[in-house]
Amino acid sequence: MPPWRELSGQGWVTAEYEMLPASTRNRRDRTRNKVDGRTHEIQRLIARSLRAAVNMERLGAHTIYLDCDVLQADGGTRTAAITGAYVALCDALDAGEERGLWGNDVRVAAVAAVSVGVVGGQILLDLDYVEDSGAEVDANVVMTDFGEWIEVQATGEQTTFSPDQMTQMLELARVGCQGLFQIQSAALAGAIPRG
Amino acid sequence: MPPWRELSGQGWVTAEYEMLPASTRNRRDRTRNKVDGRTHEIQRLIARSLRAAVNMERLGAHTIYLDCDVLQADGGTRTAAITGAYVALCDALDAGEERGLWGNDVRVAAVAAVSVGVVGGQILLDLDYVEDSGAEVDANVVMTDFGEWIEVQATGEQTTFSPDQMTQMLELARVGCQGLFQIQSAALAGAIPRG
Amino acid sequence: MPPWRELSGQGWVTAEYEMLPASTRNRRDRTRNKVDGRTHEIQRLIARSLRAAVNMERLGAHTIYLDCDVLQADGGTRTAAITGAYVALCDALDAGEERGLWGNDVRVAAVAAVSVGVVGGQILLDLDYVEDSGAEVDANVVMTDFGEWIEVQATGEQTTFSPDQMTQMLELARVGCQGLFQIQSAALAGAIPRG
Amino acid sequence: MPPWRELSGQGWVTAEYEMLPASTRNRRDRTRNKVDGRTHEIQRLIARSLRAAVNMERLGAHTIYLDCDVLQADGGTRTAAITGAYVALCDALDAGEERGLWGNDVRVAAVAAVSVGVVGGQILLDLDYVEDSGAEVDANVVMTDFGEWIEVQATGEQTTFSPDQMTQMLELARVGCQGLFQIQSAALAGAIPRG
């Protein structure tokens, strides 16, 4: 938490992200000595995205850590982390509310994220590892449940992309996020096993 | 350069980014012991963007380092770094061509980048430090001179943003990049002093 | 793997151990910058113990990594890691055998480990977190299924211990390990769900 | 010193261990950048062992550092370090007592340590470098002068060991420690030159 937050009495949401060595098809070396650039980028993205779900003044001078440890990786782990971390954030907010740390109005939006991309000229939703590795364009989109964007990151990995492709990717991401909001609600209602 | 590139005989473009301690209004601590997450993100973005300017097979088994050391910072240093690094890349490609390292067809596109953002409800181009600090939405856009995107990164810093705002930001970024391509051409033609 | 092993054509078994931040009652800071002394000790113990299960010459010039990531911690995580890693080692040996990397005679013993301790003057088996925190003496014992010790580590945490107590702790550990060998067999036979 | 110790007014004893580059037959690389796992293990063992010699409440809110720098290495340097550090600890306790930092009842036990092992099927006391390198079983035992164990660490390096061998190693270690208590007393009485 930046020090001025504490002084101002506002809260903060931060995130850590790591892939277990066994999470990938071929064992991934354990991150012992330094956090690489990709990991930094991802945990900054996760935290930034989830902060949009929270009213920091109502949270008060508390910091919530969202630990995103990837047990099994296939495709968009950063968007899966955001989508899952929202459920964990709701659990944490409920737990804090029960203990009287804050009120029941801290959560201001639901947040979900999905990957889209151009693979073989086709625009695809939620790329798996094989699709992601071969994607010409790769985008990660974070949305609120009232239909606005929190983050749009589109990268031409092997080629550039046109304004039309950009528009189509965003449309497809919108559909994907709407489905994820339903799954998050089911998980929070206990209708889907967690863990 | 990833090892497989060398094996395949393809080239690579990488970038390093650093702000000098005296580049900012208040002295910035020197990066001695570790590269922080923001710096990692920026240099990965710069390198990715400039790679779109180059045909890696024609470059052959060479790596080009683009050093982006910020002497004076105000606003979008990462987009300024991309736009300036393109000029340095052209110089490097010319120098290598003269020495017979590669041919004259390595460069396949011009690349420029600009920041756009929502400040006080207004969509602004090329935010300075004060505007950037108070921006509700902050976007960095990288474009080729044939009008396609290489990278679109839009972040709701203090609020979310609507699809309409996204469209308007991209339109304004396009205008900004077109101006930058002209300035790059003038610099490469020697019409603007460098240095 | 020490370099002389490779030269001699012998195999090696190594281990890594880490507790996830969420594995403990109070969140544990993520091990980012350095591996602390306790972690080093534990992963050296795990690897040493499991090497007793393997004939290195028959394994040939291969290294097996045993990743012990603690998802939920309560009490003797290092002995649980050894006991569980034996099952993973058997899986790995079976997988390598199927792929023709080595024969079916690499495994030469089963290995299990258990904690014993003196708590309130009583000798207890398999201490949980609360018992472990208050233990006067804490011991970790690693045994093979033919009844010999691989490792005996007994530490007077708050007091010293007599030769008689040492004898009783070892007797109790023997009983505990015998139970664990049955559970390992059931797991390997598919009679207990894993994961 | 863990922070709760300071709050509670209790003392602490800690240790550091290092081998000089010239201490070994072949020059050992200087430990510059990191403390390796073996060193961590050893200094934790030394400190733990010597804490058994001290009543922490009577020591009061002081930390004693025991620096164990190995000038000449041959065989059990960790047990030699414990045995020697006890003499240094007595010196430190005397010096503090003279300066009025604590009383003359801080020391509650003498502490000595010795290695035992199985070499060529024989149980040997105080293994030298050659014996230690070839030992089938290697044990380090720390004892108080009233005959109780502080630490028992027995490791099957090349083979496992039976309960009978364990018993015999402990008996031999007891004899060894009794000899060391006499040497420590002579050193503290000034009858042996220190260096």
Next chain:
Amino acid sequence: MPPWRELSGQGWVTAEYEMLPASTRNRRDRTRNKVDGRTHEIQRLIARSLRAAVNMERLGAHTIYLDCDVLQADGGTRTAAITGAYVALCDALDAGEERGLWGNDVRVAAVAAVSVGVVGGQILLDLDYVEDSGAEVDANVVMTDFGEWIEVQATGEQTTFSPDQMTQMLELARVGCQGLFQIQSAALAGAIPRG
């Protein structure tokens, strides 16, 4: 700033030195992970030299950082850094005086530095890169404008040097520094563009 300085109300002058990757003929690797010995030595020399220009009691409890980032390197960068840092120090002292942080009597001497050396048997002033690389003896000398030495560092790189050569090098350095004091004055008077 060492802590006792702050307690005593005295000031401090410190320096940091770094060569940009592009400052040298062949690109120099960026100093990311550690400051090498040569850099440490140079920044300690710069700071020590400039402290001679300042009355620390009159400076009061302030620390002045002198950032010496080498944009273009050829020959004696450490002596150029000292000579240039004196001008920056004067600017900083003037700025602090205007803001009422200290009085106008903080500066007690001008400081300049120059390299001298023996190249091919000849004593030369202000060696460039080629001369410096082949110098038999290399010396850096720091002087005040009242004619006394602050630092004399003479090193026989490829041969030793006689007392006579030492005398001649110091004489030549004196002449060089006198010229530099005039250039510093002109820069401070605005007669030379800075940049």
Next chain:
Amino acid sequence: MPPWRELSGQGWVTAEYEMLPASTRNRRDRTRNKVDGRTHEIQRLIARSLRAAVNMERLGAHTIYLDCDVLQADGGTRTAAITGAYVALCDALDAGEERGLWGNDVRVAAVAAVSVGVVGGQILLDLDYVEDSGAEVDANVVMTDFGEWIEVQATGEQTTFSPDQMTQMLELARVGCQGLFQIQSAALAGAIPRG
């Protein structure tokens, strides 16, 4: 050893320097994580000085490490290290000659070093810790036994120094080094106990 040395078949002499925690009056923190600037400077000085004693071509493609571990510190440890390291270097050269690694003409000069300084206006030789702490000027001088300088480092710690003082310090250092050459010879002849 710089890689070009190895290619050219020339030798190299390098040095490491460290003070043991117990070497100083007040315990000195152990250098675990990084080598500080002062240590870097000292070990570079030691190595540079001793290289003047050796003909690198006759040494051939070998590197000699000189470990200077300070067991007891009082005053000029860096000059003591150089003077003592010369004796160790002679031992190493003799040992290598006996093993046929090089001939008996590798050593080309004796090397000794001494500190001189201005303390209370007086020029003193071989400052002890108390003198060194209060010295106005501190110099370290390295000399060969044929009367030439290898290194002259004079620093105005609390004041500047005049050319006359510089001359007098060098004269006194010459006398000091001449005495040290006799002591080194005695040590090499076995007339002084070592260790």
